[in-house]
Amino acid sequence: QKEVEQDPGPLSVPEGAIVSLNCTYSNSAFQYFMWYRQYSRKGPELLMYTYSSGNKEDGRFTAQVDKSSKYISLFIRDSQPSDSATYLCAMSVTGANSKLTFGKGITLSVRP
Amino acid sequence: DSGVTQTPKHLITATGQRVTLRCSPRSGDLSVYWYQQSLDQGLQFLIQYYNGEERAKGNILERFSAQQFPDLHSELNLSSLELGDSALYFCASGTAPSTYGYTFGSGTRLTVV
Numbered sequence A: 001q002k003e004v005e006q007d008p009g010p011l012s013v014p015e016g017a018i019v020s021l022n023c024t025y026s027n028s029a030f031q032y033f034m035w036y037r038q039y040s041r042k043g044p045e046l047l048m049y050t051y052s053s054g055n056k057e058d059g060r061f062t063a064q065v066d067k068s069s070k071y072i073s074l075f076i077r078d079s080q081p082s083d084s085a086t087y088l089c090a091m092s093v094t095g096a097n098s099k100l101t102f103g104k105g106i107t108l109s110v111r112p
Numbered sequence B: 001d002s003g004v005t006q007t008p009k010h011l012i013t014a015t016g017q018r019v020t021l022r023c024s025p026r027s028g029d030l031s032v033y034w035y036q037q038s039l040d041q042g043l044q045f046l047i048q049y050y051n052g053e054e055r056a057k058g059n060i061l062e063r064f065s066a067q068q069f070p071d072l073h074s075e076l077n078l079s080s081l082e083l084g085d086s087a088l089y090f091c092a093s094g095t096a097p098s099t100y101g102y103t104f105g106s107g108t109r110l111t112v113v
Helices: none
Strands: A004-006 A013-014 A019-025 A033-039 A045-051 A053-056 A061-066 A072-078 A085-092 A106-111 B003-009 B010-013 B017-026 B031-038 B044-051 B052-055 B064-066 B075-080 B086-096 B109-111
Touching: A004 A033, A004 A085, A013 A019, A013 A053, A019 A085, A019 A106, A033 A061, A045 A061, A045 A072, A072 A085, A072 B086, A085 B044, B003 B075, B010 B017, B017 B086, B017 B109, B044 B064, B044 B075
Parallel strands: A013 A106, B010 B109
Antiparallel strands: A004 A019, A019 A072, A033 A045, A033 A085, A053 A061, A061 A072, A085 A106, B003 B017, B017 B075, B031 B044, B031 B086, B044 B052, B064 B075, B086 B109
16 A cells, blocks of 8 residues: 555546545654645646644635545635646655655646 | 756666766755656655755665765766656755745656667
8 A cells, every 4th residue: 555645537627616636645654744736847836735634725725634534635716727737745754844755646627 | 937957857868878867956945855756656755965965765776876065956866777767857955944845846857768
């Protein structure tokens, strides 16, 4: 079993839809949870960062962490074509600036 | 532009050869991280340097080595290349301690033929 599992996708939604992206993990020592967005031919960029359990909101994006279920989610409200990208969850034991374990990523396409 | 510069952007080489990938971190960042991204394995952590010293090591093959120089740029050396080494290699940089993660470059696409 991989440490971090992410739905493989791809995912296609119409503009304006609510998108839910999910990851599960097996290592209970993970404390730092991140979502990265990667556009084609670019490096991943940090989108959301959460420490331990709870919710965090930033504009149209909401990150949720449920450590009891070892489950994290990223919600995108009012999705836009510019949100079309690959989304990767990432986790760390010791901090956002240490070794990250990534999910394989899911490619999202938002249709105009 | 993320501020992390990777060269070259593309590299095509033959099996058995050796290549060097270069990374210049963002100004002020002391840490450099190397990741390998392939279709089947996703993003895999290779190695981290902090201010010239190796800080953490991941699933880096013995054929691969890296170093960080006094000017903080880093090089990843890949030798005895195999077809399976074809991948995107990303460098990232960051400043510890930080809760904001680190910044990736645009990667070097390595194709081994």
